[in-house]
Amino acid sequence: MSTEPIPKYPQRMLDSVSGFELDALLIAMEGYRRGLTLKYYKEASNVPNIVVHKSKKSLRKLVFSLSDGEKTHFFYRSRGDKVTESMFNICHDKKKTIDKFKAAGVSIAESEEFHVNEVDDIRTYAEKIGYPVVIKPTEGTMGKGVFTNIMSSDEVDEIIQHYKKNIVYKRVLVEKHYFGKEYRMHTIGDTMFSAVNRIPANVTGDGLSTISELIDAKNKERKKNPYLKKKPIKRDYEMKRRLKELNLSEDSVLPKGEQVFIKNLTNLSSGGEGIDETHLISDEVKEMAVRALKSVDGMVQGGVDVIISPDDPTKCIVLEINATAEMPFHMYPTEGAPVNLAAAVIDFYFPETKGAKKHNFYFDINDIDQALKSSVVDDVTIGQPTVENDRVWVYEVHANVLTPGYLERVRLAAVKLGVTGYIKKVDNKNALLILGLNEASKLDTFMKRIQQKYMKTVVQSVEKTKELDLDTFMTRSFIVVNE
Numbered sequence: 499m500s501t502e503p504i505p506k507y508p509q510r511m512l513d514s515v516s517g518f519e520l521d522a523l524l525i526a527m528e529g530y531r532r533g534l535t536l537k538y539y540k541e542a543s544n545v546p547n548i549v550v551h552k553s554k555k556s557l558r559k560l561v562f563s564l565s566d567g568e569k570t571h572f573f574y575r576s577r578g579d580k581v582t583e584s585m586f587n588i589c590h591d592k593k594k595t596i597d598k599f600k601a602a603g604v605s606i607a608e609s610e611e612f613h614v615n616e617v618d619d620i621r622t623y624a625e626k627i628g629y630p631v632v633i634k635p636t637e638g639t640m641g642k643g644v645f646t647n648i649m650s651s652d653e654v655d656e657i658i659q660h661y662k663k664n665i666v667y668k669r670v671l672v673e674k675h676y677f678g679k680e681y682r683m684h685t686i687g688d689t690m691f692s693a694v695n696r697i698p699a700n701v702t703g704d705g706l707s708t709i710s711e712l713i714d715a716k717n718k719e720r721k722k723n724p725y726l727k728k729k730p731i732k733r734d735y736e737m738k739r740r741l742k743e744l745n746l747s748e749d750s751v752l753p754k755g756e757q758v759f760i761k762n763l764t765n766l767s768s769g770g771e772g773i774d775e776t777h778l779i780s781d782e783v784k785e786m787a788v789r790a791l792k793s794v795d796g797m798v799q800g801g802v803d804v805i806i807s808p809d810d811p812t813k814c815i816v817l818e819i820n821a822t823a824e825m826p827f828h829m830y831p832t833e834g835a836p837v838n839l840a841a842a843v844i845d846f847y848f849p850e851t852k853g854a855k856k857h858n859f860y861f862d863i864n865d866i867d868q869a870l871k872s873s874v875v876d877d878v879t880i881g882q883p884t885v886e887n888d889r890v891w892v893y894e895v896h897a898n899v900l901t902p903g904y905l906e907r908v909r910l911a912a913v914k915l916g917v918t919g920y921i922k923k924v925d926n927k928n929a930l931l932i933l934g935l936n937e938a939s940k941l942d943t944f945m946k947r948i949q950q951k952y953m954k955t956v957v958q959s960v961e962k963t964k965e966l967d968l969d970t971f972m973t974r975s976f977i978v979v980n981e
Contacts, residue, residue, distance in 0.1 A: 703752025
């Protein structure tokens, strides 16, 4: 099993999204570059067979479809429409998921569900299964409300009080804590494609800097990673609890070379790191991950959380399934080889495009977002590039002044005529116009329109200066709006 290399996408494209938007864009871009028709939607209600998380945030960059002309598949973030509503609802409830695991013979941790007001029962059960234990909400995502390695009844009381005061979830699972490496295994169909070892937030001493300063330095490095750039190490309750366990504070200075895990939780959104170790996973554990996924009504796509025994690499327990699993930390791990899960998803939904030649044209997601913000359209289709004979030309535009209105006029003219390319302002009087040459008649019309006077802008000349290789043509493909 192998996947394609990760594309070298333009930085401006990666910078245009963050969080879950990156999941959606990576899959959308993979399908678009294979020639599939890509469409974005303003509202999830316009998209059949897709369940979305309740959120106050916009869904405009998260909900889209891809079509080969005969069949169309709809997506929300990384999840396609082959994951049904019933599958999603089961995975969203950890207790229901555990019941499915038990029925399928999946190895799991011993656990039981309680209301946070049942403190005595929680304490009694924790003592029954033996410390350490884990307390986590039966619902919820992103590691919110998850506390691991709880060692005593006093800690149980402290965490339950924290739940009552600060956490919205009121039903929790109390679970036996198992030691070992924790992995997120992304499984599609019958294949476990990628296994990322998630480790807690940590810092390594240099003998001079405080823990607080080491955190700042690490957060600066995280900003360089397309996935981690907006997921800093958070100075939260969990970190304070962990530092207290270690008899440390943010002002402590660590000896040079000493690594300290400043949290117990491995969640990447609060400072954890992802190390790709797909090549280390035994066939037995891969099979268990696939079985766990399929135990949820034959589910075909998702992230399986697993802890592998430190004593036997063929043994593991399965913690839970994420039906809308994040892909980018597999594609941009902190350490290790990246795995192109976006390509694996498109291979699964559109197998006929596997191995297809891909073009190197790119679109600006913010153009789409702006169009969907308007009251004019409910969806936007991204036009496929059409370039004659793989020719790309650079023109120099010279004017008395280049106003923002004129530059927008150039963009709109390109959209209406289906001309592929973009304009890059050099200074207040000069710009570079990079065009993929389409039909000569359209190009002639386009040139006439952009040389017309527009308010304060008088174009003095437009000169063709050089030809580019199509393979190096990193451009936005102007969008086509469905009215």
